[in-house]
Amino acid sequence: MNLDPVPLTRAQRLALTTASFLFLVVATMSLGPLIAGSGWWWLCAFIAAGVLFSGVGLRALRTTAALVPVLELVVLLLLLTLVFSAGSSIALIIPTQGTFETFAQLISGAARTIEQQSVPAIPVPALTFALAFGVGVLAVLVDILVQTVRMPALAAAPALVPILIPGFIIEAGAEVPTLVLAAAAYLLLLRIDVRVRRRARLAAGDLDDDAATVVPPKRVPIASTLGATLGLAAVGILTASLLAASTPSISTSLLLGTPGQGTLFARGVSPFIDLGRDLRRPAPRPAFHYLARDGDRPYFTLLTLDRFEGEVWGVTEQAVDGDNTVDAMPRPDGLSSAVETSEHPIDVVVDEVRTTWLPVPYPATSIEGLDGSWFWDDGSLTVRSVDTNTAGQRYRVNRLEIDPTPAQLRAAPRDLPDELAPFLELPDELPAIIGETAASVTAGAGSPYDAAVAIQAYLRSNEFDYSTEAPVAEGYDGGGFDVIAKFLEVRAGYCVQFAATMAVLARESGIPARISIGYTQGSPSDDRVNGVQRVEVDTHDLHSWPELYFEGVGWVPFEPTPGRGTVPGYSRPGAGEGTNTPTQSAAPATPGASDRPDVDADRGLAGGTSDPFATNAWWIRGGSLTLAVIALLLIPAAIRAGQRLTRRRRIRAGEWAADAAWEELTATAADLGAGVADVETPRAVAARLGEREAFIAAEPRTALIALRDAVERERYGPAQLGPGTPGQDLLDELSVALAALAADAGPAERLRAALAPRSLFARVRRAFGERPPAGA
Template structure:
């Protein structure tokens, strides 16, 4: 590197360093839409200042130009050690082998958090380390271009790096004000360079080949250089704006999304648990729909978060195993043969969601019909692809339905294997309210299962409200320790806060816990495919829920979020044998929390202390339950009576009275198990009923024949007036009484309270469907 023909003074070098620093820190502001808060920016400014001004100091003591960049890299290493090295360094700034191991872990963690977080990302240590390291390298490059090579115009290249990155992440790209400020800083750098270069030329002795033939004035006119500087700045601004605006964002790529929205949740799914934006969107975006047996309404898991670093939950990174193909998935970890299981197929058709994680119920035994390469993860049995995404996929997931009993869960022991230690890890320091809540809620629990149910009941109590707005308004959105502490005080949040809180409290109580990210059951529609009801799932069904581990049962899902999803039967307070209800929580109710929206389908799952009834009004709850049971018992009889009254009304009004009478006779025959198949003709049914003892002779037989003749005449004969409605009512009453006389008391009771004709009709409308393609 040849020296500058007009050497710069210390002051001039310092002016260029200051201008370079300003350009770099202003350009770094372009990352603001991607990262929450401003602490990360101040750290980057500190690293940039330390690196650049170290170079200025080295030049002031006449360090060889070729050594300055190397020593600047050393200064960068010392600064990173000071900030991130912690106890692994010597005298806080001298790195050791352990320091480099920490740096390696931080870089690996940075890659993971970039993959798993949405924007704006939480600046966890791994992410801030990557930012600081990157800005430090850009600072060294900028200093080389401006000070060593003496080509400051090329400083636009390192400045463009942070300004272009937003264009790859969000559709809006960098903010326009930031681009303008960056262009202004670039203009200032060029202006400073021109001024110091001219002043250095004026100060140099005019001798040798570089001597000027005309001695310039002692003062450089400002106008002489302003035009060129402005022109270069305008060009830089235009180039930066065009590049930032035209750069494709990840949200419009096939990796994480599809065109249309400006955030990663628009039609793709971020694996991080910040689901609030999609839940707050006024209009839901379709994700997928599925066809399943009537009782199959599972949650669909995308991925599982098992690492908690105090500020954010994350998924442990693991490489894809080419042998883990989805044609056969292993049995879930910890599930013993004593737990009852069943396998049910579910057909899934993806609509608009685009993600490399496949929505599948946990656990799943096999998946059929996928295009591309899909593999299951060894740890959580989640499914992901290495060469495609969910766009346009149609597949069948064979779901393994696990049905543990309360006694199996209550008798389950906590795992003692070291492999579950990671599911108990918590940072050493945490807010006191978390430990206090754990102690209060689980006090007196006789088993880990009872403690888990008590935690769920505490969070679902009327002390807490479901709200997607409160965390944003109060500034505690997310899933970290501080957020959980504020959530426990404010008692308002959505699934992220409830799931994170239950998982942390469970870990604090010694129960292994993790968080699943995916979708709730969705919304059934009126559409049917081959007789199977279609269920739609959209972005408003995005959900987070905790899973706790019990030996012999495996990972068991819980639902602590009020008003969302469904609560598993085994986790409901009072489930199991009498006298084994979960521990009651003594947490005080939040004023006004009892006015929770009726959208919560499980408000009654709250602890009695937080409900509207006290312990001394147990008889009120018992009476209500008894009345409800009676109503349910009498409902079929009431519906059947209403059906009979409707047909009698048709007969009295003369609206095809014979047809109405015959429909009622067929329904009565089915109720008494005496025939009445819809495929039977009136003559065939009359012949069949005529063989019964009650129709052997007398008015009952005459009534049956009269009803048969009337309906045949009305359906197939000429349009002549038949028997009147009053007469048909009398004959129908005789025929029904004959059917009742032939039935046993049990059959008569069953015909009244559980009429077969009504149940068969209900099964035809809402009963079990055959699978697609059957």
């Protein structure tokens, strides 16, 4: 293994740092297929440059090698503060408590965006923070391997992190051009390291005047290494190209025109939402409140379930589209200009709901005032975030009120566009009671609209009871077709069973259907703000309801659950016929406490909890992180303390006692910067230390000479320490000598010796093949 006995010049270190930077930023390009745009890459390049080239400056200032990585982490913190939290910092870069609160929010947002998004992910601030932080840490690791331990070949390990990630996420994997460029950059780094080592040795001259040497030229001829460099690069690039072409996980490139949707992140919301446990919790908690002009009292949708797979209802998986910002939302699907509409602004203040899905009336035209990044989904127009949640949000949503007439609904054509076929899908084998019920209830219906009204009236009739306990007692809780079959027999359940049953019966009757999950209108309070009544929505208002599609009108909500919500006027039996057919009360009934829905904090639909640690979670995370950093920084001191204890044990046990005492003396001298090299003989070391002011006194000098004589006898002579007192004598003499060394050093030197012992790092460098220069 080659040894580097001489330090590098500033120019040589700058060359290595430049090559390291190039290698790392090229490797980071591998994440390109996973993240939209290129702004995130430029930010990562900026962070990597700041960290790596700050190391060049620190070494130029002769900073202790062990402190350079620590100070590079400080630089990383300053850069992250500048980019992501300048407003809460001092002089734009000095972090404050608010800065760490912002970082905690960004870290939480990054976790959520990783759960929510699909590739290519939108580079929202939380995601770019995670990328910048990760690349900064990788830059520190690369710098340690290249500059501190002088093993640049190992720099491929941290650089492989961004290169390998795409292979685990998408079938295409990393792009071929990026792999080739990364291989070339890695070879360039290795070649620069070879030239730097050769130049450093040539500049140092002979290391030992007594050693026989062959004197090479005083410069490294480029011609002598150019062929090897080009050959090595060609082999590496050819190997990378063959690997990319023959490995399916990395052979398809988005840049080459074969983009494929993969799942960079999980979907964030379970496909099936079981509200039973939520509804059976008796104590309500505030969800949100709103101010609605014109007495507007809409339902608020969180998400829409449109896929029925027999056992569960689920959300059709789709990637978040970065262009679907909520400042302008499209007109709902299927709505014609013939249907009367009007817009109503609603001011919403979230109290304790914590979910990545925003409570929004369907449909909405725009939303203002949200914190974080929020996007609407195609078709359902539900709104979700990829980097934050609803906690503490205050926003204005402009609701589009749709007022279709029964005549317009009844006139809706039966022929439907092909894209609505998924909303008619049912399992091949349904329990017979479902088909029989659909046929009997809708018999005689002259149109899909009349069939829908009949199904709603059937489920809201006196034949069915609202109960959150019956499904549990009878063992049919949930929304699958077996549950629906049992529900139609028992005829008791809560909103999940009623909504799922109406949706399935509607599909069985040829009407596209889906289920919305959200909240009913809430309860008006006595408070008014600027003359507008405040409406409170709590967890008892959590609800599910079906939406059916009619061409020309679009998706229309129905309310089949008795005693819950409000029956829309267009869906009441006899509506539009000039009759006064009685219907269920428009005001929601109030079931008993056990029948009111509440929310479990674990479920994410409404997250209010009484957890006393919730509001101070950032203190816990910050404290844990601080303790982890402190523990990491104290590792060298702990290892050095272990060495010290081991050597003292050897002295007491008489196991090469003098050698152990001398090792501890020279290690402590090196830690305190006394200029002791491990290649010097004990007599030379004693002579060097004896010249220090602390050893002028008789007692320290006597102890130093005694230690020197003891180790020389033990190493080179036949004399052995006798049993008993000689070991204790050595300990006493060692203590005197160590006290003299400590007294001769300043407080800063003693602190650095305790936290960053030079002797320990010298052993690490030797283990990696680098011999420190004399006196290091």
